[in-house]
Amino acid sequence: MATTKGLPYILEDRNGSLTGTDFDDIYDRLFLRVAQAPQRSQHALCAIYDMGRRSVSSKSDDHRHARYNPSVVMQFGLDRSLGTVTFVNSAVSMPMGKYLRRASFLGGSLLRKFIGSDGQEYKWGHRIAEGQEWTCISADNILVAHFNLKPPRTHAYGSSGNVLTIYEEYAHLAMEILASLTIMRHIRKHNL
Template identity: 85%
Template sequence: MSATKGLPYILEDRNGSLTATDFDDIYDRVFLRVAQAPQRSQHALSVIYDMGRRSASSRADDYRHFRYNPSVVMQFGLDGSLGTVTFMNPAVSMPMGKYLRRASFLGGSLSRKFMATDGQEYKWGNRIVEGQEWTCVSADNILVAHYNLKPPRKHAYGSSGNILTIYEEYSHLAMEILASLTIMRHIKKYNL
């Protein structure tokens, strides 16, 4: 596996939560929020917002995202089952099982691939590289992104210790990478 050159997005995942966290680049280039939408139907909705600025640590800032239009809407069943993923610009909606397909016929559910808007295929895998919780590679086995959770007993000074790294060549796919990672983490949590 080879890596790309350039300055990657290093997105600190504020709390490691699956449905209520901020992903802020340490160099202030991108600020994304994953939030659970209010329950109004028989589905659980997780939404990704492009926030445009770093969120404050105050509780009053927890609801600022409701003033923004969502970039991605992920609809799950209340039982945790996979539903649909909708990218808002351009508007494209599809079943999550079709969007994130198993990497191979006999492969496990924690190794899945997706077709991005750049027409290329990318694959997520869980713990396939030492020290990385999740790893995303291109069809050419180029490292695209990886996600690490802080080990439980390790102290992180001034940071959550949870990091999503997206390499510069793939920074235009940040929203898709975060959406697919969120779904992959959901698949693992619910053992789908």
């Protein structure tokens, strides 16, 4: 697997959970938040927000994302089934199963591919590369992004130890990478 040149976006995932967490670049270039969206339907809504600034560590401002419009909305069924993903800025909405398809007919549910807004195909896999919990590669087998949770009972001084790395060449896909990763983690958590 080849890697790209440039300074990668190293996004610290503040708490490692699927929602209610911030992804802040350690070089202050990108600040994303994954949170529950306001409930307006009978489905579980999760959204990704471009926060524009680093998160605060206190819980007192835990709903600050409500002042922003979401960039991505993910609607899951009440039974935790896959629903719909909507990319708000491009007005693209589709079923999650169509957006993030199994990589092969006989492949497992933890190896899936999607077409990015740049028209290229990308693939997520769980533990397909040593030392990476989740790995995203291009159709050309180039490393696009990877995600790691801090191992239990391991100290991470001054950091959560949970990191999403997006290589600079693919930073324009940050919302899509985080949305697809969130769906992949949901699939794994709920054995879908």
